[in-house]
Amino acid sequence: MTAQLLTTLATELNLAKLPHHVAVIMDGNGRWAKQKGLPRIEGHRQGAKTLKEMLRYCKDLGIKILTAYAFSTENWGRPTGEVNFLMALFERLLQKELKEMEAEEVCINFIGDLSPLPTSLQQEMRHSMERTKNNQGVYFNVAINYGSRHEMVKACQAIAEKVQLGELSADSINEETIAQHLYTSASADPDLLIRTSGEMRLSNFLLWQLAYTEIYVTDTLWPDFNHQQFDRALQSYQKRDRRFGKKIG
Ligand code: IPE
């Protein structure tokens, strides 16, 4: 048992009642850097370390799926220097961490429209997905150039095409059909969504998939989000009464 897991047990987490799938909006990198008088990119660099720690901790606890929002379809609107830094950071991280992900039984998957990303980054992404596709330790979905509305438009187009080809009839389309055409078709919906840095919004993240997800917002900035903070989020989750529209009690 790892030292981290022992720390968790000390905080009285119910290990039998953990979420199966945790999604995270990793926000506040820029503010973290600003508070320290550093350039924004230092916040992103530190944020990547936080994500690595969180993934390891999920695996130690037995949380099966972690989905992280790394770059939104709207984030292209940031200064070119920041966008370029992020693309280079993603590529470098994939090169650096692949061996360890393989050893740790991580199955990495990217969600989002990958086609506008730099070709060399797309290659690293495909390579890491291919190399880890049979791993079952922890499923790690990284949302890059992800936008929920764009995802739904793509799903509608794919479904409409099947109808047009006569493979599907319009009245047989149901919730399952739509879910099957989203990037997340292989994963169950998230049980818990964590957003750091205090913002109370979804910012175009998993709008369909979060229909009944428990939401936890913390003021902590993403680079400062550590095991103790995660324990707090999990403890909050364990106190929730997930009713799914049914009656109380
Ligand atoms: C989240 O941190 C990382 C990305 C969106 C890529 P931000 O860069 O949004 O940090 P703030 O919100 O400006 O502090």
Ligand code: IPE
């Ligand atoms: C959401 O954060 C996107 C990611 C964490 C990748 P943003 O910082 O882009 O969201 P807004 O602009 O505050 O809504």
Ligand code: MG
């Ligand atoms: Mg932000």
